[in-house]
Amino acid sequence: MSVTERLILAVEKPLKEAIWGCRMCGQCILHSTGLSCPMRCPKNLRNGPCGGVRANGNCEVYPDKRCVWVDAWEGSRRLPLWRDHIEHLQKPVDWQLQGTSSWINLVNGRDGVAPKGWKPDAES
Ligand code: SF4
Known part of the structure; x- marks a missing residue:
């Protein structure tokens, strides 16, 4: 390095x-996720939430935490320039770039x- x-x-x-x-x-795809980091999702999902989001908007894995994709959607509504970027299909994570x-x-x-x-x- x-x-x-x-x-x-x-x-x-x-x-x-x-x-x-x-x-x-x-x-980084923060501009496509309403400034909510998708890598905080315990399943590392980068194209929207899984099917386990709870009725209150919390995570299936960590019931006391809000789903990062609920935050992403709400955040994207507040970003006029990047509002539609949440609809962009994200390529698979390249783990060689980690760190x-x-x-x-x-x-x-x-x-x-x-x-x-x-x-x-x-x-x-
Ligand atoms: S983990 Fe990746 S997507 Fe999340 S804030 Fe950092 S660089 Fe951006």
Whole structure:
């Protein structure tokens, strides 16, 4: 890891952990999830909630916690520029990026690389 990446991570990690509970997946989609980090979902779902959301909006796995996707939907309604981004189909998580800087991965395009053979439904 380069010195530059270490410096960026030293800023990005504590900042995003404090604000969004970031799990450092390295492929940030907060703009598509109403600023609710999808990696806080115990099932790591990045395309909406599972079928287990409780009637009160809480998580199936952690009944005392709110479903991150309920927060995502509500948050997306408050983001005029990114309001429709919640409808974007997200590619599978690339776990090789875990712990790396999403800021760097955004700039160099690494976070946009999908697994070979994967295509969103709209393109298949
Ligand atoms: S980088 Fe990944 S884990 Fe961190 S806030 Fe963004 S989506 Fe969540």
